[in-house]
Amino acid sequence: MxxxxxxxxxxxxxxxxxxxxxxxxxxxxxxxxxxxxxxxxxxxxxxxxxxxxxxxxxxxxxxxxxxxxxxxxxxxxxxxxxxxxxxxxxxxxxxxxxxxxxxxxxxxxxxxxxxxxxxxxxxxxxxxxxxxxxxxxxxxxxxxxxxxxxxxxxxxxxxxxxxxxxxxxxxxxxxxxxxxxxxxxxxxxxxxxxxxxxxxxxxxxxxxxxxxMRAGATTERAQPLLPALRATLRNRAFYCIVAILILLGASTTALFSALPFANKHLLHGAPEQLSILLTPVFLALLVGVTVAPWLTARLRTQTLLGAALILALAGVIWFTSGPRVHASLVAGGIVFGFAVGVLTVLISTLAIEAATRMQGAGESLGLYLGILFSAEKLGQSLGGIVMGFGLDWVGRLDAPLAAANSAALGRLAWLYTGVPTAALLAAILVLFPLATRLHKDAS
Known part of the structure; x- marks a missing residue:
């Protein structure tokens, strides 16, 4: 059909x-x-x-x-x-x-x-x-x-x-x-x-x-799964988007996984302070996903994607290593949440665009989306796994010796900032080949 x-x-x-x-x-x-x-x-x-x-x-x-x-x-x-x-x-x-x-x-x-x-x-x-x-x-x-x-x-x-x-x-x-x-x-x-x-x-x-059904229904050809997966590798733009999605998921998961430990040991906050820190992030995320269509209609895709990634990076650094006072933490969380909201919409849209361009070649849109959701879960898992091993490396945060405790706190501070930041920096590097592919597809 x-x-x-x-x-x-x-x-x-x-x-x-x-x-x-x-x-x-x-x-x-x-x-x-x-x-x-x-x-x-x-x-x-x-x-x-x-x-x-x-x-x-x-x-x-x-x-x-x-x-x-x-x-x-x-x-x-x-x-x-x-x-x-x-x-x-x-x-x-x-x-x-x-x-x-x-x-x-x-x-x-x-x-x-x-x-x-x-x-x-x-x-x-x-x-x-x-x-x-x-x-x-x-x-x-x-x-x-x-x-x-x-x-x-x-x-x-x-x-x-x-x-x-x-x-x-x-x-x-x-x-x-x-x-x-x-x-x-x-x-x-x-x-x-x-x-x-x-x-x-x-x-x-x-x-x-x-x-x-219109997209994904242009062919009746049914390849075996492995050849079909190999065929999708020709879609370089799609896999660049997948890489950015994985890295963004790893960054966000690592940040939220480390936040309870940072709140207790670095910020010396009570458990209920977590809600105070997270609420501005989610509210800003709501604003980001709401204004993303308006921004997409007015800015080039590559420009908006790059700006949102840089803004997310700035928000992470501000939130994790800026002044440890309430106003600064809220401001950093708002910047990060807004950027992630825009990225959430933009990455999903770009993935759909990259996948539907290949439907004329007989490739399945559903297969592409299955790969995309696998990548999303892989990013979340990677963030949690890296943070889990990282916390083992940090060691006991309640060690009785002051020197041992100080060293562990220093490692926690590095982990809290370093992992989310490194993942976003890697995502920005992936943006360069993606921009090239998007420009080529547009022309």
Whole structure:
């Protein structure tokens, strides 16, 4: 089936809002897992902490392997039905159900069976999230033909994700507290979030249903996976964007992973100060994703991408090594958050543009997006892994000897600044070959 001749529908405000609602819904359903599930596993599901850590890492490891395969398959499934909205419908129904099942009390089951069931549910959730994310992102190319329209849609997607992150951070603990009389309130919390996630995703489905598949449907040729992956290597611009995405994810994850330690040992702040430090970052991120379409319409892509990376670098340095007073920390966080917001929209848009340019050569847009989501998770994992080994190198921060403690604090300060900064510097270096490729493609 070839739907390449279909014209994209007019990009109405309702379509943009509905598209963003899909990202809001899926993030409402998935965002509570990294936030509270480890605590739930150890305190209520009675899973040993080491096993709980492995359980949470399992979906990310399977994602790295499966995402390109799932991404490619989504194009084949969507081609048969003629629209990607059917895949969005599957996630709309199934993801809230899996969320509730994850918090169903299982402490009465034998530990091996309990771990097996939870592991299977986490992997199912990860697969469903990838199917939804690939279909939801790829439908951008079915909804909009130009960079301006796609940027509006990707801005709405990033806005929905950010609002959901803020909402889950604030509401999930309060919901658990409100339902505390039964299993700590986590099943009630999951049920409320599942209903909210279903309603938001259903709104998205209403707005994008019947949108015909256009991008990624130009060929019926089905290559084996490895040759198809090798074929994507010709798309140098796409892989430059992937490298920047990995480095940005590593920088952000490393910064947020080290922040609790820096707050306690370098800033001498109470645990609640973390909220004070992070709130301006997320609010600035919201502003960044909101104004990204306006900036994209007025600045050259290479100029905006370079400026945002440099601004993110300046924000990281300001936040981590500037004056350790509240006003300076908030200012640095705002600069960093704004830049990351713009980059989130811009990188997603550029990836879609680079991938859709190759569809005429018979390459799968879904495969490209599977690679992209794999890269996003790889960046997050790398940031956490590097910071974990780095904290081992830092040593004991509560050592009894003043000299030992001072040396450890110095290593922590270097790690806190050095890893996020080095990752962003590397991303800026990748920008040079990317700018060359973008200029060549434009000409």
């Amino acid at each position: 070839n739907n390449a001749n279909h014209q994209a529908p007019v990009l109405r405000h309702g379509v943009v809002a509905g598209f963003g609602s899909g990202a809001l819904g899926v993030s409402l359903g998935a965002g509570v897992i990294p936030l509270l599930f480890l605590f739930y596993l150890t305190e209520f599901a009675k899973v040993p902490p080491a096993v709980a850590g492995i359980l949470l890492a399992l979906p990310k490891l399977t994602d790295l392997v499966l995402d390109p395969v799932i991404g490619r398959r989504t194009d084949q499934w969507a081609r048969r039905s003629g629209s990607r909205s059917h895949l969005i419908a599957i996630g709309t129904v199934a993801l809230p159900i899996v969320l509730v099942l994850l918090f169903v009390p299982m402490s009465g089951l034998p530990l091996p069976l309990r771990v097996c069931v939870l592991g299977i549910l986490l992997i199912i959730q990860a697969v469903l999230l990838t199917v939804f994310a690939v279909a939801h992102t790829a439908i951008v190319s079915d909804l909009a033909d130009d960079t301006t329209g796609r940027t509006r849609l990707m801005s709405a997607r990033a806005l929905g994700q950010t609002i959901a992150g803020l909402a889950v951070s604030v509401a999930a603990p309060q919901l658990a507290s409100a339902f505390h009389t039964y299993e700590g309130g986590y099943l009630g919390m999951a049920a409320v979030l599942a209903v909210a996630a279903f309603m938001a995703c259903a709104l998205c489905l209403v707005m994008v249903r019947r949108v015909p």
